[in-house]
Amino acid sequence: MKPKRNDSEVYFTISSFATQIASGKKNWLDDLSLIELMRALSEWKFSARRDQFHPDNDWTTWLILGGRGAGKTRAGAEWIRRAVANGARRLALVGETYEDAREVMIDGQSGLLHIGDAPSRPSYEPSRHRLSWPNGAEAHIFSADDPDGLRGHQFEAAWADELCKWRYPEEAWSNLQLGLRLGQRPQQVVTTTPRPIKLLRQLMDAETTHLSRATTRDNKAELADAFLTEIIRTYEGTALGRQEIDGEIIEDHGGALWSRAMIERARVKDTPPLSRIIVAVDPPVSTGPDADECGIIVAGIAGEGRAATAFILKDASVGGLSPSGWAARVVEIAYSYAADRVVAEVNQGGDLVEEVLRLHDPNLPFRAVRATRGKTVRAEPVAALYEQGRVKHAGAFPDLEDQLTSFTGLGGEASPDRLDALVWAVTDLLLGPAPSAPAIRYL
Template identity: 40%
Template sequence: MTVALADLDARLASMGPEELALLEEELRAKLWAKRWNRWTPYPWQVPPEHIETLGWWFQLGGRGTGKTDGCARYMVEHVNGPPCDPRLRGGHRMAIIAPTQGDAVEACVNGPSGLKAHDPRVVLRTTTGGTFARWPSGAEAKLFGAHTPDDVERLRAGGNRCLVWMEEAAAMRRLGAAITHSEMGLRIGPNPHYIASTTPKPRTELIKLTKQADVTVTRGRTRDAIHLPQEQRDKLIAKYAGTRMEAQELDGKLIEEVEGALWTARLLDATRVGAVPDTARLVVAVDPAATSHAESDEMGIIVAGLSRQYVPDLNGTPRQHGYVVDDLSGRMPPIDAARRAVEAYHAHRADAIVAEVNNGGEWIGTVVRQVDPTVNYRTVTASRGKATRGEPVAALFEQRAAHIVSSLPELEEQLTTWVPGDDSPDRLDALVWALTDLMLAPAGNLAAVA
């Protein structure tokens, strides 16, 4: 049946305010249903029928499998369902926790798989109380990071919630603290619970979670993600076929231990400490990338210190212990790497910046001195294989004489997944240089022994 535009105008003109309001509501509902029903989930994006109180739905998936998409869809559906607390405007108070608050904004709200993609009515608001995703009904989700000590404090006072979404949980520097403090606030409504999404990494917290009876895990593989171009999937699978990268990054498998790795998650946990003691010396170690573009290796930048006190090791021998304080690594231009190293040098009152100069790394000294000619800077040159350099440092951990302070997930993943014979990643290399300088070589003479 076709209605002429003039007839339609006449019919609208004849309607009273109540009829027009009802028509507007019906049209809005039909438009919403059309948008909502357009989305077809992958099997692993379908949540369980019931999630226990304080329980989890965890999506483990390879790259491009729509983990964020599935959680965003779930949160929107939660908002549009029964109110968890009818006394609250909108009925829901939720939280989104990501590695950083910026990640929460970009991926979980504004991104192509975020809340706005599923519900355009969502608006982002920043007030003195924090940053929130808000719905017209009054429901809201507060956004948090889990990277710095300040982030943990914000979570500690983050308020009560009915639903917590943890995005890229395995990449959170302070995952354990994020779980602890968010769980304390999960107490709105009859069934407060978690949803989570991540590409798996060998994190102790993640391994424990996936073994809990109240955690439902769904898994997606990149090869099955049909919304990714076939050529892209084929190339990724061909490039990493048969490797740990394929299993973890593409097939979404949680690898607990890598055979032949010098470090294990169990070892790192056994030696982990919560704070840095008084240090006698502290260095910023830099393992520079040979090139600077989007596909370059990372610039490894590790801060480590040597305790002033002599503490017994595993054998009861008093000795100074080494502490890995911070990981500032990442892909960045040379000038940014130099600035970051110099900033860390001053912030931690370090004794030296130690940089490896093999493979074209001589530039780092020139750039560091351009940034600040006053820093104490020295170079190291590798004359032995990486396995030979790494084994004594791994032995320091085995002797319970070296420790990671708090949690450094990107570094820890490299430590627990690198096998001698493979190309060693830059965070790991920078850690080896730092602890070798502090514990295995005379200060200022590292090049002679490395």
């Protein structure tokens, strides 16, 4: 019978085991007990792919680019766990929103609350947006929607998730860098599906960045066969598939009415006082999980006449809801933005569109619009307004912007629901007739 080892010896054994396996010395298995073998099989060093395992060279930012389900979250969480084990005591976790940080980075299947051995896992204090480890380490959780929330903090290590979806990427990233100033070698890991934004390119070009890439297929051992088969069947070869499955950076689509540069020029942080706010809706034709999305765009206007500017305030589009579900969402958004009016296309649903909205609010200020021209003809004047600098984006709206920069108007394209709603919003604010009477806001 092999002598019993204590817990610290077991973990040293597992770590050594991973090294031996990596070097091809598999006969070292003979020295392990059954319990050591079982724990070794769950050890990250043993199961991680090469692109998921932390780099050893000198770096400040480990940038992990990957498709959906490629194992980015697990790699980021494991690096944070390793940093804590190696002595880091003050850390930052930055998600797209607080909810995203909680649901993905902390409490997700690959989140920090579910990896490693149970005694060494952190506890989560939602009211303080804080994780605390048994060894005294603390990680504060931040939302990229609130860049100023990072001010005044300082860290030894950080994890930034889905950087390309941040609403204020430049400001949130700058504030994070100013706080990454403790310890001998502050470092950070960034996990994101790539999109062609300026900040990502800067990080990729930096000499202090180590870049890792992964595709959805690389992580097939951890994914349901049906999921992998279905998304590849549906999206393989498309621009969306190359981005979301293969983790590629997709540039402007040739012939598209909008360009990435055009949208970047339109991006602003703050909006002036708005004289009118509307919610534009492009309702889905069908229902169920495979139905088109319901395009919902909130926009406002400042100024008058040719000096007027439209501001895109929110992309609230949703998918997979019943008519009652998306109608409730529209009314909720209208109230939250004190909108003067809801504008909805009625080509497919006719009077039913207004009726389903009024079931949720009989007094909803509503105007029906009907498309009498093709999508491209309707979209061209709106794209021209972008070129004139008369449409601004109050933040980043990745899914909407992806539709804008890939829409050419050619046959066979997917229904651009968010784009359609945006076109109706800008048309109503800048190209339609001026309101005949003052609008009434919700109180």
